[in-house]
Amino acid sequence: MMIAIVTVLAANLVTPVADDIPKFDIAATCRAAQASAARAIRDNMEACANDERTARDSLAKEWGQFSAANRRSCTELSTSSTEPSYVELITCLEMTRDAKQVPADDATEQKR
Numbered sequence: 001m002m003i004a005i006v007t008v009l010a011a012n013l014v015t016p017v018a019d020d021i022p023k024f025d026i027a028a029t030c031r032a033a034q035a036s037a038a039r040a041i042r043d044n045m046e047a048c049a050n051d052e053r054t055a056r057d058s059l060a061k062e063w064g065q066f067s068a069a070n071r072r073s074c075t076e077l078s079t080s081s082t083e084p085s086y087v088e089l090i091t092c093l094e095m096t097r098d099a100k101q102v103p104a105d106d107a108t109e110q111k112r
Helices: 002-013 026-036 043-067 070-079 087-101 104-111
Strands: none
Touching: 002 026, 043 087, 070 087
8 A cells, every 4th residue: 555655656756758848048048158158159149049049949840759758858968057058959859869860880880
């Protein structure tokens, strides 16, 4: 009986898979990038914001095409830095997806 109660309680603690695109603060992401970047990049805050919005729009179209496990792991990765980034998130998702499409022979050949 006690095991059944613990199992039910533990099941409620499991974090559901992110079904929606995470919400990031683009301005904060770009400010963080600006603070750590070279002067040429620091002067172009609008380009950063445009890149983030473009990545967010792409994610909105493609989100369901990525596996739940990849969405979860890439979201965790992209939110582990100072400020989360849609560019980083979509790059992770695309690279993970594309890596699975490399034939085994190609992967072995690349290791040589």
